[in-house]
Amino acid sequence: MVKTPQTLSTGRKVLLLSCKHCQTLLTDRAMKAMLVARPSVHLYSTDWEPMNCKSAVDEQDRLRISCSCELQRTACSCCGNIVGYYIVHPCNRCISQNTNGHKWVFHLEDVEEVSRLNLHGNGYLYWDTLKSNEPDDLLFLVKSYPNHIVINR
Numbered sequence: 001m002v003k004t005p006q007t008l009s010t011g012r013k014v015l016l017l018s019c020k021h022c023q024t025l026l027t028d029r030a031m032k033a034m035l036v037a038r039p040s041v042h043l044y045s046t047d048w049e050p051m052n053c054k055s056a057v058d059e060q061d062r063l064r065i066s067c068s069c070e071l072q073r074t075a076c077s078c079c080g081n082i083v084g085y086y087i088v089h090p091c092n093r094c095i096s097q098n099t100n101g102h103k104w105v106f107h108l109e110d111v112e113e114v115s116r117l118n119l120h121g122n123g124y125l126y127w128d129t130l131k132s133n134e135p136d137d138l139l140f141l142v143k144s145y146p147n148h149i150v151i152n153r
């Protein structure tokens with residue numbers, strides 16, 4: 001599993017992640033994270049099921065991380081490239097650690113990040129102010145119209 005880097009003094013920004021290969025939006029509520037078992041490995045994680053993703057089974061190519069979490073690869077449903085993984089069952093080692101509880105993880109090299117702005121549009125949105133038990137507007141919008149939202153850059 002993953003945890004939040006404590007060195008981020010600027011706070012934990014809420015990030016939009018899109019597939020690096022085809023620019024499809026994958027989640028609107030991700031954060032920077034690091035592997036519990038190997039803190040030098042940096043990733044992204046999210047607490048909600050991402051959009052435009054499907055699970056990918058590839059027996060030949062087992063995931064290797066430094067713990068025994070049971071994982072399932074996640075592919076972009078638009079272009080099919082692997083973009084991360086889903087933690088099916090956390091291992092005992094991870095459960096005993098201070099993780100961020102996020103089950104969906106994305107590789108740095110397969111996604112692109114954009115920082116989300118707050119409701120007023122005058123600053124960034126931080127996880128501290130994001131209400132995790134309420135759907136937020138953009139997520140609802142994106143889930144309703146998955147093909148109509150493109151991140152322009």
Ligand SMILES: [Zn+2]
Binds near residue numbers: 069094
């Ligand atoms: Zn683990």
Ligand SMILES: [Zn+2]
Binds near residue numbers: 022
């Ligand atoms: Zn893609």
